[in-house]
Amino acid sequence: MQVSVMAFGRIAEITGNMNVTVQDVRDTTALRSYLEATYPAMKTAKYVLAVNKQIVHTETVLPDAATVALLPPFSGG
């Protein structure tokens, strides 16, 4: 099973790419751990997850072929 990860804003600078494919992550907690292990700067990055275009704040199981967006807050105006 795999999920497509879409990174926005400065999160895309950390991952180096706006689109990343991740294999074998069961839920959002596993995905966060994977991202932090792969990109250490993710440990301190501020972002929320949207699973299949739905913002989630609690651990959420990732369906196969899910799209997960990593959305950081923007403050600029």
Add this chain to the structure above:
Amino acid sequence: MILQGFGAAAQQQLAAAKVVVIGAGGLGCPALQYLAAAGVGTIGIVDDDVVSLSNLHRQVLYVTADVGLPKAERAASRLKALNSDIVIIPYQVRLQKENAFELICKYDFVIDGTDNFSSRYMINDACVLLRKPLVYGAVSQYEGQVALFNVGDENRATNYRDLFPNPPDAGDVPNCAEAGVLGVLPGIIGTMQAAETIKLITGIGTPLANKLLTYNVLHNTVYEVTIRPSTTGAALLPKSETDFLKTDYNNVACINEKDVIEIDANQFHALRNGSGAVAIDVREWGEQPLVTTFHHKQIPMSAFNERMEEIREETVLLFCQHGIRSLYAAELLQDHFGAAKNVYSLKGGLAKCGAELGVGKM
């Protein structure tokens, strides 16, 4: 009236509407311009800042002669010239807990055009408590966000804390002046905020309620996600005006509050002579003036992420033209290396400190 679905009744609704725009900057200017042009009857403008030259690429209500003058007053004067039939009220004050309720309660709709998290959370919380529709917009580099908060069924209406329950820690997110922004981007996002406001007032179309829209100007892509009420967000909201007045909104992000230390020319010189120190120019290749008077490395921002592993020294002195990119580079280094390195940024960059460092004039 020749626009189908937008007749005299809609125009009257606009004339009767009261909208307050908080922040007359990159987002506020275009939003204000279109609201005034559309004939919104009463427009409040809240901003305590003055116009600077570096604002003009994105704050399109101002002209060179406005530099140094108050934004709220200059914006009001421009809008009055555009539409003399409407009431425009400038408030040359900074939005604070103490005046937020009083300002916001006079209006039907609130547009957030501020540039910092402290104001954004304060405006959100006040709007939730006062049940005012909030048209949120924010930008960073090449991307912008738009959302409508406190709109629709009270039990299902969402707000900023349902999206980001907590403000970021200090230093997590740089603001516009620091991270930079393509001038046209806040123009697009501010205009979208005006469009959503007009839709809300007149009841046309589908408002962006309970959704966050992200727009990317580089790729012309739009991504929409749905926001649901969050128990975490609700728990962090002040429950009353008294609670609101007790909430600490100042302890939120601003890169300058982080432990990146900004140094002047003397400190730069002293640190550079210490052991295990390296000076790094983060400007792009070919930027003038070239630095020939002291030993340094050049790692341009465009390659900074890939090349920062090359930095072996424990003390890193970053510099650029104005001290903005170097501050951002310092943050990247801190994120990557944590406490393993002492990172400094030359405040004001070569433009300010060049002469003292023996670097030739531009």
